[in-house]
Amino acid sequence: MEPNGWREWTAADAAEWIVEPGPDDDKYARGVLGVITGSLDYPGAAVLGVEAASRAGVGMVRYIGPRRVAAAVLLRRPETVRVAGRVQAWLLGSGMDATRRSFVLAGELQHALASGVPIVLDAGALDLVGSHTGPTIVTPHARELANLLASRDLRSSVEEVRADPAGWAVRAARELGTAVLLKGAVTRICDPEGSRFTVTAATHRLATAGTGDVLGGILGALVATNHARFAHDRSALAKIAASAAWVHAEAGRRASEAVDGGPVTAMDVAGAVPAVVGGLARRH
Numbered sequence: 001m002e003p004n005g006w007r008e009w010t011a012a013d014a015a016e017w018i019v020e021p022g023p024d025d026d027k028y029a030r031g032v033l034g035v036i037t038g039s040l041d042y043p044g045a046a047v048l049g050v051e052a053a054s055r056a057g058v059g060m061v062r063y064i065g066p067r068r069v070a071a072a073v074l075l076r077r078p079e080t081v082r083v084a085g086r087v088q089a090w091l092l093g094s095g096m097d098a099t100r101r102s103f104v105l106a107g108e109l110q111h112a113l114a115s116g117v118p119i120v121l122d123a124g125a126l127d128l129v130g131s132h133t134g135p136t137i138v139t140p141h142a143r144e145l146a147n148l149l150a151s152r153d154l155r156s157s158v159e160e161v162r163a164d165p166a167g168w169a170v171r172a173a174r175e176l177g178t179a180v181l182l183k184g185a186v187t188r189i190c191d192p193e194g195s196r197f198t199v200t201a202a203t204h205r206l207a208t209a210g211t212g213d214v215l216g217g218i219l220g221a222l223v224a225t226n227h228a229r230f231a232h233d234r235s236a237l238a239k240i241a242a243s244a245a246w247v248h249a250e251a252g253r254r255a256s257e258a259v260d261g262g263p264v265t266a267m268d269v270a271g272a273v274p275a276v277v278g279g280l281a282r283r284h
């Protein structure tokens with residue numbers, strides 16, 4: 001236990017949030033993840049997030065986004081569904097620019113925010129925190145957190161957040177009233193109820209483009225598949241987020257180990273996720 005109550009999340013902790021499908025499950029019972037990510041500028045973020053969610057284990061992914069981005073997503077993951085419908089969780093914002101939101105996209109985001117289901121807000125949807133109706137987590141890196149807080153009249157700079165990530169993550173959770181996952185070599189997860197978890201990456205090779213989009217997909221999948229547990233545990237979102245960060249860190253470690261400690265791409269990290277999830281499930 002670190003000072004101020006921070007605790008490093010373990011494999012045993014993460015295993016508790018891996019939901020295995022049972023004989024009575026179908027894709028809907030397992031949990032459907034709705035994904036609104038990517039843009040014409042950043043189509044890859046959508047591909048990576050959907051790939052990671054699919055690899056982490058989820059009943060189904062519904063993808064909503066520009067036609068050309070959806071085509072790229074489907075090329076990589078043909079099992080992705082484009083039809084709107086019920087979902088158990090939403091992942092919003094990776095690879096989007098909040099300052100360039102079309103009317104149609106703004107409507108789709110508002111629809112998701114009004115649905116009452118748990119929501120992961122990443123990158124270009126971070127500004128929407130506060131208009132959500134269900135349990136919500138924001139997943140910024142240090143610069144995004146500084147910008148988000150500054151936009152809420154909480155003066156902060158990226159240097160200040162980097163100097164005291166724990167303090168700023170806790171302050172953000174209190175001020176925003178949501179769970180916070182602050183990305184970095186040590187990822188910090190906290191919520192207004194007092195949960196405080198760290199996940200320390202085993203390799204700094206994760207500092208490469210798109211790995212945050214992969215984390216978003218893993219987290220979205222774990223939120224969707226744990227949908228039945230939100231009613232019983234007010235800290236569920238923070239624990240699920242810590243588990244997603246653990247799976248991500250371990251997938252990064254394994255992806256690098258597979259190439260003798262060499263470099264990894266974001267897609268390599270996503271590719272290592274099934275074995276990490278399988279290993280956790282075997283602990284049950």
Ligand SMILES: NC(=O)C1=CN([C@@H]2O[C@H](COP(=O)(O)OP(=O)(O)OC[C@H]3O[C@@H](n4cnc5c(N)ncnc54)[C@H](O)[C@@H]3O)[C@@H](O)[C@H]2O)[C@@H](O)CC1
Pocket residue numbers: 041042043044045046093094095096097123124141143144209210211212213
């Ligand atoms: N393949 C993809 O589609 C990817 C999409 N991504 C998306 O890209 C969007 C922007 O994410 P960021 O975290 O980059 O955004 P940020 O807005 O946090 O970072 C941009 C900042 O980095 C600075 N910067 C740019 N190039 C630099 C350089 N070479 N050296 C030093 N500073 C530099 C810029 O001045 C700017 O201040 C997000 O929506 C994210 O999801 C990223 O995940 C990367 C991969």
Ligand SMILES: Nc1ncnc2c1ncn2[C@@H]1O[C@H](COP(=O)(O)OP(=O)(O)O)[C@@H](O)[C@H]1O
Pocket residue numbers: 141183184185186187201203204205206207208209210211212213214215248
């Ligand atoms: N130096 C580092 N060591 C280990 N992990 C890191 C390091 N820097 C970033 N990461 C991890 O890599 C991911 C980067 O996500 P993000 O900053 O959103 O990048 P991107 O937008 O390119 O996907 C996060 O999960 C973060 O915790």
